[in-house]
Amino acid sequence: MKVLVTGHRGFIGTVMVPMLLEEGFEVTGLDTDLYRYCTYGDEPLAVPTIAKDVRQVEPRDIEGFDAIVHLAALSNDPLGNINPDLTYDINHRASVRLAEIAKAVGVDRFLFASSCSMYGKAGEDVLDETAEFNPVTPYAKSKVYVERDVSQLADRHFSPVFLRNATAYGVSPRIRFDLVINNLVAWAYTTGKILLKSDGTPWRPLVHIEDITQAVICALRADKPVIHNLAVNVGSNSENYQMRELAQFVKETVPNCEVEYAEDAGPDPRSYKVNFDKIHSVFPDFKTRWTARMGVEQCYESYRRFGLSKDDYEGIRYKRIAHITNLIEQGKLSRDLFWQ
């Protein structure tokens, strides 16, 4: 099966691509490689690549593929907040256009990396796929708009599937430190402090990037009617955690560190628990292999081997927003994120 993975040079993509190859998929990537100077450890595996902005994709780029896994996006809230319109351009409008082109050229399986963050504020409810959307940021709103618009394209020649990933974690050649587990462990390892920005009560559903890939593999292999216009949460019921539990795992893993609450720590409104029953009913082979505690251990071991320093962690290399801002200031990227 010939699969095009957009955003294959990012945090998730660089772990997903080798796993897809191992499972026998023929993979091509499409990415503008915004984080080309941000490699952590070994370089990502090279695969045939269309080095292109997703906003400029043409029909001939995607003709002949059996499926698209669409990961390319501005992937975090602060990045989305610097210029919300850019987030809507790349994450929403370009995704819908990509889906339209895919449909026009006969690529009938379109997997979209959606996010549980579209549920937004939820309090104590456990949210399943029928829950109301309450997106708080342009990033989360962009995911809602893509699902709304791309689901309209579904017909007997085009089957989109919306994989609503929980908050990801894990080690990757394009690591991100802005994700809660990766962040707490990095901070603890480099400063001896586990810094909680809330009072520790908010809930978050978590999922390892390899388990996200397992869901993608299931969606690539499933019969068309199973995935047709499907929206499904990706994660596991047992992997909803309160921040203070995660802090405890970090304390038990990283030697000599203490939990510290930020001065203005209060209950974070973005607290939500997610129900993951549906993914098990639609993909009987899907099973998460990771737990948050294992993720904490994986990050700790990796930072130790790498010798991660506070400067590495705080510098612009691994901070998506600081890195992009710096590339713009140097004139390497235009304000709308095209390479110059």
Ligand SMILES: NC(=O)c1ccc[n+]([C@@H]2O[C@H](COP(=O)([O-])OP(=O)(O)OC[C@H]3O[C@@H](n4cnc5c(N)ncnc54)[C@H](O)[C@@H]3O)[C@@H](O)[C@H]2O)c1
């Ligand atoms: N990491 C998470 O917690 C999480 C959770 C839910 C959903 N997702 C989604 O999964 C996808 C991948 O996330 P990630 O963590 O790997 O993000 P990332 O920022 O690490 O990678 C995104 C990749 O997309 C590329 N890209 C960005 N804009 C592009 C453009 N205009 N044209 C071509 N390529 C472009 C970047 O160069 C990068 O390689 C995103 O859609 C994200 O919203 C991530």
